[in-house]
Amino acid sequence: MLNHLLTALPSFFAYFGVAVLLIALFLLVYVNVTPYEEFALIRAGNAAAAISLSGALLGFVLPIANAIAHSDTLADLAAWGAIAGVVQILAYLAVRFGLPAMRVDIHDGKMAPAIFLAALSVGVGIINAACMSY
Numbered sequence: 001m002l003n004h005l006l007t008a009l010p011s012f013f014a015y016f017g018v019a020v021l022l023i024a025l026f027l028l029v030y031v032n033v034t035p036y037e038e039f040a041l042i043r044a045g046n047a048a049a050a051i052s053l054s055g056a057l058l059g060f061v062l063p064i065a066n067a068i069a070h071s072d073t074l075a076d077l078a079a080w081g082a083i084a085g086v087v088q089i090l091a092y093l094a095v096r097f098g099l100p101a102m103r104v105d106i107h108d109g110k111m112a113p114a115i116f117l118a119a120l121s122v123g124v125g126i127i128n129a130a131c132m133s134y
Contacts, residue, residue, distance in 0.1 A: 015068050015077065022081035026060045026088070033089055035103040048106045048114035055118020059125030060088050066129035084128055091124040092117070 030053075031038050041049035067080035095117050096102055102113040 014074060018074050018077055018081075019064055019068060022064055022078065022085070023057070023061065026081075026085045027057065029085060030056055030060075030089065030092070033092065036107045041107065046107075046109050048109045048111050051111065052106055052114040052117045052121075055114075055121040056088055056092065058118075059091070059121035059123075059128075060084055062122070062125040063087075063129040063132055066132050070132065080132055084125070084132075087124060087128050088121060091121055095120055 036049065038049045038053045042053070063084035064077075064081055067077050067084070071077040071080065095113075099105075099113055099116070102117065105113045106117075
């Protein structure tokens with residue numbers, strides 16, 4: 001058992017490292033696509049910004065976790081991670097198109113659009129993860 005653990009540890013760290021990198025890249029892209037400064041708003045106590053960003057993050061991490069469980073290579077994980085990121089950005093853009101006032105509402109701390117965006121992001125992430133069964 002210990003021998004198996006020691007031989008699997010490098011793969012664990014490699015997959016974990018790629019996952020952390022993918023999450024950081026997703027957050028960097030996502031906060032630059034949205035019209036409001038999520039981290040500044042969160043630091044100021046804006047719960048709507050925290051909820052919407054948390055939903056997007058969870059919606060991204062779900063398919064990443066599934067890709068880790070099913071991928072054979074780090075390149076495979078990275079490719080599925082890129083797809084998961086694009087899908088989450090498209091989900092955000094769809095909500096922004098459907099609710100054009102959302103950019104102001106989240107900045108102003110209105111919870112309803114933030115909760116809807118978070119729920120949609122997680123829902124899309126679940127479907128995205130399920131589609132990554134190969």
